[in-house]
Amino acid sequence: MSSHPTQPQSEKRLGRATALLIWLILALAVASSAYALRHWWSPPLINSEAAGIDRLFSVLWILLAAVFVGVQALLGYFVFRYADRGEGRASYEHENLRLEIAWTALPAVLLVVLTVLGGGLWLRVQGAAPPEAATVQVVAQQFGWTFHYPGPDDRLGPIRPMDVAVGNPIGLDREGPGADDVVAGELHVVVGQPVRLLLTSRDVIHSFYVPELRLKQDAVPGRVTEVWFTPTQPGVYEIACAELCGAGHYLMAARMVVETEAEYQAWLASQNR
Amino acid sequence: MTQQLLQQDRRSAPPQGPARPGFDGSGPGGSAPGGRVPRPGPSPATTATWWLLAAVAMLFIGFTSSYLSRQAGADWAAIPMPPILWLTTSLVVASSGLLEWGRRSGRRGHPERQAAAVSGAAWLGLLFLVGQGAAWRELARAGLFLTSNPHAAFFYVLTLVHGLHILAGLIWLLVAAARIRQAHPQAAQAVASGAIFWHFVGTLWIYLWVLLFWL
Amino acid sequence: MAVVQAQLHEERPLSFWRRYIFSLDHKVIGIQYLVTSMAMALVGGLLAMLVRFALGWPEASGLTPASYMSAVTMHGTIMTFFVLSTALTGGFGNFLIPLQIGARDMAYPFLNMVSYWLYPVSLVVLLASYFVPGGPASAGWTAYPPLSVQGGTGQALWLISLAILIIAFLFGSLNYITTVLQLRTKGMSLLRMPLTVWGLFITAILSLLSFPMLLAASIMLLFDLLGGTSFFLPFNIVIDGGQVTAAGGDPLLYQHLFWFLGHPEVYILILPAMGMVSDIMANNARRPIFGYKTMVLSMAAIAVLSFLVWGHHMFVSGMHPLLGTAFMATTLVIAIPSAIKTFHWLATLWRGKLRFTPQMLFSIGFVSVFVTGGLTGLVLGSPALDMYVHDTYFVVAHFHFVMASASLFGIFAGLYHWFPKMFGRKMNERLGRIHFWIALPATYATFFPMHFAGIGGMMRRIYSIEFYDYLARFEGLNQFITIAAFIMGAAHMLFLVNFVWSLKYGERAEANPWQATTLEWETPSPPPHGNFGEELPEVHRWAYDYSVPGATTDYIPQTVSPRPVAAPGP
Incomplete structure (x- = not known):
């Protein structure tokens, strides 16, 4: 035996x-x-x-x-x-209070530090955007993005997903504040200027993701979620959808253009209202 | 489903004989292993029932939290309470009362009276289900269907899921009543655990009634 | 014993059907669960290979974007619910609990049989979705509405199948809890139970309390899908300058309900494996498990905390930032018991006398992959960092290490270890070691590079990377991962070959081939109906008396009374 x-x-x-x-x-x-x-x-x-x-x-x-x-x-x-090795016997020692306290306390201290660091950072990045931030409403749908700019009056017109029609991809109400709004297929932002995005979705849940911004936020139908950032480098970047939204999830890409104020105004003027 | 909780299928029992005291159902729930010093405390049937209730409670906690959060939706419109719910609610209370009265009679040595009360409680439960069905009809006649508005949807779904639990409890009680009549060794266990379940689903109805129409 | 056997044959000549198909014996039910899970693992594994094939070479794989999504969905669903959960709780839970606590069977054998048979029923419903118009569910294993409500019959079957399986789990859990609480043999106090039983017991409580939440969610989702209700669906949305002025149901409500189950579910998959690995390690290190009580406590702590961390799956869903901070704190706290367990496994190896049986190798592998996967959990638990890596391959890497591979390695360790008890024969050790030596590096080669793809920004659940310029640099990496995954799949096939071969040709095993202390080794392999002889064993000591100083052998079974330490029992 x-x-x-x-x-x-x-x-x-x-x-x-x-x-x-x-x-x-x-x-x-x-x-x-x-x-x-x-x-x-x-x-x-x-x-x-x-x-x-x-x-x-x-x-x-x-x-x-x-x-x-x-x-x-x-x-x-x-x-x-x-x-x-064929000789001797294993140690029967199976308890060591000092050791156990040490290796409970060490991770605990480390995790407290991480929680404080991570929590503070999270509250900072999720905090309210500064008042001078430009606002863009981002409307996601299967499988693309539409960007809705408030126009000169700085007010976004109401949108109704049930009013979506040809030529009106987000169901924007053109009466009232929506009259001067710009609706485009690209996100244009000004370098150095904070931008506040209001995210929502027409159909299922999507997620707005730009790796260079280290930013990801779900676009949920029936809700508006908010993120903000300040782009620092002019250029063209890719916007991806990070939340499974159907068979076309993999192709739900859009462009983000970071440009100077002058370029931005020229682009905005070129868009039909 | 629930009566299976109570029955130790005899054919299932491993080989048994006089050499195996306690394994053939002499213990509570029929499975106390031989050689074991009986531990004071609840029997297996009671233990299992309480844990079952924990699971059922979690199910309805899930529904409750959904209900409370769904109320915030702009399309929420409260539906009127079908008056028959007063009747069904009193049926639930009466049924639990009858069951308790029967168990007291059982303890005082009137097994026939107990069996009658236990099956009576079950039949009152059936009446309750009929009443709930009538409430559905009342609402449907008033033009309130599953899809009419979220409150109606919650009413239909919650009464349906709760009704299934009543149905399970009802079968449980009928099995228990049959066991009392047969003087089955596990009859007391069946009644005790069945009563726990029955009172719970009865209370659950009153809770749902309050949640749906009085809050 | 012979008397009992004779009685068995004389008194109850059970037909083939009663004995092997509709059996009430917990051992047969456990093996049924294991074998069915293994068959499902083949299906889930095949789907994984298809998914990987598409990620490496999209055109050659023959998958369309739609069939890719359904393959991903079914792979996740099958592996989590129909393979790992069922094998661990259904398979090992059934087989081991009564044997290790000295009971003759489960508290409710009939309920146990019903629990098993609901599982194939749910499987048939699930797999039937391949034959309905529109194909199987394709909204991910999480089935978030509104996407899942766009699904058709396949999604409905998915929900119904899950509901049936949840009921099977509930019956099983009720049985395990009652059995552990009520049917322990004389002397088997709770703190003498092997950690395997502790793991399974805590898991049963966890699943009993968390699965009903998913049942509620799936009932409501089913009504949304088929009945036209709007529990989770927003309707008539009007958004006025960033404010929602009219809406119906809330899709996030489903996420809360789902993850209230979903997070405990990952611990449902890991706690039994933790328990088994602890026992297998102690046995093969010929040394008591280090800090037994702390191990039990940390498992209980993990179970309690697992109900408080679900929000970390929803950091970027639009949840209030303060709530996110709270979930971050609970999530990081759960790392403490996990770290404690890891240190205790290491301390169990320390100054041991290690035998490298296949089960020991897979237990060592378990610790390795559990640590690797657990560490990246700290990144995901920190919401600001999660914002970047959420829903990327970083997450895929994380949970395939900490949950999928760790749990799978635990299952392999358990099967190599208890195979002799189940079938009376040993598995081939040499083949088992080869299995490990290929499986461990292949697992790392498959999942470790996924961290890089995730950090580089590659989203999960995408059919192809071709639509994004910044993902082009991952083409070669994806092909490498695919090849590694194929090798890993092939390595696991070795296990299957070994399993089938050993059933017939394996070396015969005596009652206690591993010189183990727990009760299941005190009865013949395989144990007879009723598990133990005339008398149930009586327990006199804990399960870890290995290498007790002064004893003649290096192990003392739990049944040996304290006096004759010098001469352990049979």
């Missing part, structure tokens, strides 16, 4: 092989991350409000990498070191 099921010699060999496997995976994970940092990482940031996001991400990533490497290396080492 107490016979050993396997040869100690082979356990030692198996332990070595398994440890090598774990270490190899660890090495490849680290190496591929280093490669990814240059080739696959997040695209350059163009939103001055989101610098904190990149900073927190870097700090957290370093921390996680350290824990990852430490734990996996230790796992490999224990596998290597404590393989059954």
Whole structure:
């Protein structure tokens, strides 16, 4: 009954092989991350409000990498070191209050710090937009985006999804404040000027996502959600839909153009009202 | 479904014999393993019933939170209460009262009276279901259907889901009544757990009634 | 024992149907659950391969965007609900709970059989959706309205199938809870139960309390889909200058209900695996599990906290920022018990005497992938960072490590470990080790690079990356992941071959082939109907008396009374 099921010699060999496997995976994970940092990482940031996001991400990533490497290396080492060598007996020690308190307290402290850092950052990025921010209403639909600008009166006309018709993709009421509104298929914003987006949807849930802005916000039918940002780099960027919205989810792209005030005004004037 | 909670299918029982005291149903719920020192506390049937109630409660907590949040919708329009609900609500109360009276008689050594009361409570439950059906008809006659407005939709869906629970409890009580008549060893367990369930679904109706029409 | 066997044959000649098909024996029901789950794993795995094929080579895969979406939906649905949940709670829960607590069967064998048979019924309903006009559901495994309400018959069948399965889970959970609370053998106090039973017990409570929420949501969604109601549907929306002035139902309400189940669900998938891995590790390290009580407490803490964290799936849904902060705090707190468990597994290996059976390798693999996946949870739990990586491949990588792979590795470990008890034969160890040595690196090769795609901004659930210029750089990476996934799939096929081969040709196993301490090893392999002999075993000690100083053997079964420590029982 107490016979050993396997040869100690082979356990030692198996332990070595398994440890090598774990270490190899660890090495490849680290190496591929280093490669990814240059080739696959997040695209350059163009939103001055989101610098904190990149900073927190870097700090957290370093921390996680350290824990990852430490734990996996230790796992490999224990596998290597404590393989059954055929002699002696395993330790019966199975409690160590001091150790347990230490490894409960350490993550706890770390997590409190992360919560404070992350919570503060979140409340900042989700806070109200400054009063000088330009407003654009973004209406999502299967499978495209429409951008609704308030026009010179700075007031958005009401929209009714049930009034959608040819030539009126969002069901805009052209009477009253909507008379001078601009409806376009591209998002144009002015470099350096804060922009407030009011997101909504005509049909199902979509999600407005621009990787360079580090910004993602769902567009929910029957609701208006709000985000704001300040673009810092002129250029053309891609807007993606990040929430599954049907078979055409993968092609629900639009363009965001960041330009100077003059270019913006010229573009706005070229749009029919 | 619920009567299965009560029955230890005899064929299911592993081999048993005099050498296996306690395994053939001598314990509560019919499954107390031999050799075990009986633990004071609830029987398996009662334990299972209470946990079942926890699950049912979670189901209706889900509906309640939806109901409360849906009320904020601009298309919300309260429907009038069908007057017959006064009757069905009193039926539920009467049924629970009759069941308790029957259980007291049972404890005082009148098993026939208990069996009659338990099945009587079940039949009152059936009457309740008929009454709920009549309430649906009243509403439909008033032109209020499932799709008319969200309040009506909640009324139909909640009474339907609750009605299914009443139906389950009703079968449970009928099985319990039959067991009392047969002097089945687990009759007391069946009545005790059936009563817990029955009072719960009765109370649940009063809760739903208040939620739907008095809040 | 022979007497009992004879009795069995004399008194109850059960027909083939009663014995193997409509059986009331928890062991047969457990194996039925496992085998059905394995068959479903083939379907879910095949769908995963199709999805990966489309992501690597969209044209060659033959999938259209619509069939791609239904493949993704069905892969997620099948794997979460119909493979991992059913295998862990239905399979191992049924097989192990009565055996490990010293009971003859579940508290309600008939209910148990009904619970199993509802599962194939729900499967037939689910798979029938492949043959209805419009095809199967394609709104994701989360089935968010209003998208899901655009679905047709397939989506309705999906909801009905899920409702049936939820009822099966409820019956199962009721049985497990009652059995653990009421049918423990003499001496088996709660704190002498093996961690496997603890994991399964806490899971049962978790699913009993969380699944009804999904049932409520799916009933209302079904009415929205078929009955024309508007529980979750906004109607007659008017938006006036950024203000909603008229609306009906709220799609976010469904998300709240769904994730109130959905998050506990991921712990339903991991807690039983945690329990099994703990026991398998102790057994193969020949060492007591480190900090038993802390392990139990941390599992309970995870269960309680899992009801308070659902909002972290909805940070970018338009939820109030303060609410998001609250959910962030609870989410990060849940990392503490998870970290404690990891340290305890490491401490169990420390100064052990490790045997590298396949189940031990998969337990080590479990810890490795659980740590890798768990760490990225800290990124996702921080709402400002989640805003960037939410709904990207970063999330896909995260949950495929921490939930899918960890849970799957736990199942593999459990199957290698308890196969001898189930069938009286051992699985082939060499093949099992080869399975592990391919599966672990292939799992990393498949899911680790997904982090990079996610950080680079690649959205999940997209059929193709061709519509976005900034995603072009991931073409090669996606093809690499696809090849790795194929290798991973092939490695798991080795397991299936091993399983089937060992049923017939595996080395015969004695009662206790692993020199384990728990009760199931005190009875023959496979155990007879009724599990134990004339007398139920009596428990005198906890489940972890490995390498007790001074004892003659390096393990003392739970049935050995404290006095004759020097001479352990049979």
